[in-house]
Amino acid sequence: MTRPSDVHHTLTLRDVSEASGVSEMTVSRVLRNRGDVSPATRERVLEAARTLGYVPNKIAGALASQRVNLVGVVIPSLSNMVFPEVMTGISSVLDGTGLQPVVGVTNYLPDREESVIYEMLSWRPSGMIVAGLEHTDAARAMLGRAGIPIVEIMDIDGVPVNHAVGISHHRAGRQMGEAIIAAGYRRIAFLGTQMPNDHRARKRLEGFEEALAKAGLSLVDREYYSGGSALLKGREMTAAVLSRSPETDFLYYSNDMIGAGGLLYCLSEGLDVPGRIGLAGFNGVELLDGLPRKLATMDACRLEIGRKAAEIIAGPAMEGATVELLPKLERGDTIRG
Amino acid sequence: MTRPSDVHHTLTLRDVSEASGVSEMTVSRVLRNRGDVSPATRERVLEAARTLGYVPNKIAGALASQRVNLVGVVIPSLSNMVFPEVMTGISSVLDGTGLQPVVGVTNYLPDREESVIYEMLSWRPSGMIVAGLEHTDAARAMLGRAGIPIVEIMDIDGVPVNHAVGISHHRAGRQMGEAIIAAGYRRIAFLGTQMPNDHRARKRLEGFEEALAKAGLSLVDREYYSGGSALLKGREMTAAVLSRSPETDFLYYSNDMIGAGGLLYCLSEGLDVPGRIGLAGFNGVELLDGLPRKLATMDACRLEIGRKAAEIIAGPAMEGATVELLPKLERGDTIRG
DNA sequence: TTGAAAGCGCTAACAC
């Protein structure tokens, strides 16, 4: 006997081959719907595989065929509301193609990102989708050498390794700043989460301050927090800013969740929104639809970013390209005018 | 030459071996920190690997060693708020062990779940964590035969394939029902999302109705919705129930998000909460901390479920076991008494 | 401490 008396061993093609009296090769063909197999043998093989409960070994298959139907997706966080929607966009495109997304989470830590990318590349995926343009040198080098399509998503303010799909956060910040100034607000504060490695939030703020500067203005206050419930933090930060700088007439938040918290706070304080004070967030999260008043925001095009990135990976090979999407400013009910 | 003039081929151990003048075997040892290698050769190998930018091929490694450091995690949704926290629990335990979680999403579709499980098993992971106890027969069979630890999470009301870690949703529903009745509410409505395959929500409702029945009560109204912003749906459903059944004095929601929407609606309508009407949700999501009033809820122990499940996978092999966690009822400000 | 040989379970390429 080739295999003595193991009570429980994982099934191989060979087992199916023996059970069906057909060569391993033919079994392999049937199981992959490749090449011509007579309906009769086909049925016999399928039957044998089914009754045995055979599950193919993709490791061996991948090694032999040099093909892996996996797409690595590297994102900073799952609890951000933003990334699940990107994933939805990715899945919706990949679903038809036989490619499978595999998610890795970095918690906004560059070193962690580097190791997640390394781990993923070591499985030789068909492509990689990575959030952001800022990576360690080693990570950039690995991605550049991988010989597969790489798509950096969310952001286009920088130099991509290969492809990029996203929006200009710098420009988004500037546009919001201009809209706020045009609406007549002058004493503007910024409230954000303390995240040195959230480059997109940083770029938005830079663009925003640039717009203020052009109008001869600068921020009257700024407040940072980290950790905890974003909604609650938004309340607390807003309370802090308004007590410290009561003259503030606009609150610009780095994301919608803390913005929503701030909005709930302002309303509960009976402040006149958007008359006495205006507010704006960023992302366009679905949650906003359920608030008593609609927070001004900018849609980050998350679904579309996911779709476009997946299309690049799933489509025919192409030169590196940058796809810029244009976020729409949604004024909601919290900017006057 | 073994390899003529390919401009760009993926590096192999052999390349590192040639570059460092050491056998492939020794290179392999160095790269895995296995066995004794002299510091000198070690340095030479590391240097060569670094300058070449070698990334090991885990596919080949896994095939040869019959070991895969992956743990499959199969969950119904990423946008549910609940699962990211389970993932956090899983990662926090796995991080130390060299095991990596790989996430698959089923969108609450049994067939989709079956195929996700099949795909994952075909990569021969070291363990699987699957949400829920309800699966297709084929999926159960595959999991049972896989020869690896399987942990079904979130729910324990049923028969697990192998291990289970979770809470009893039936009991959770019953407890909430009892607390509401004890607080004196009598005209109780249920508001949930329309999800035939959300078995946990179903079991909670069953337990809840059981408690009502014991007190000689039954639901005065029920309302289901699907899709869209949960917060907004919560508002709309609540408005619908209160206009259709104005005598209702308690609203039991199948999750906190729609409950939060309902709470915001009641407050904006100027209803006396919890005097005139009480509310309760389920899950204990962080978001609730930021609301103007704290919604009553039950903590689903998500973090702990993730941790315990990961510990079972990462720990020494053991007999199948069920771990029941006990959710805490948090009365918040929306149940009187 | 290092190396050589064999093979993991599958598929590409070619024969029949």
Next chain:
DNA sequence: GTGTTAGCGCTTTCAA
């Protein structure tokens, strides 16, 4: 339409 052969890039095992 089906089978045979030779690897895929590693690690295991054993020898030196």
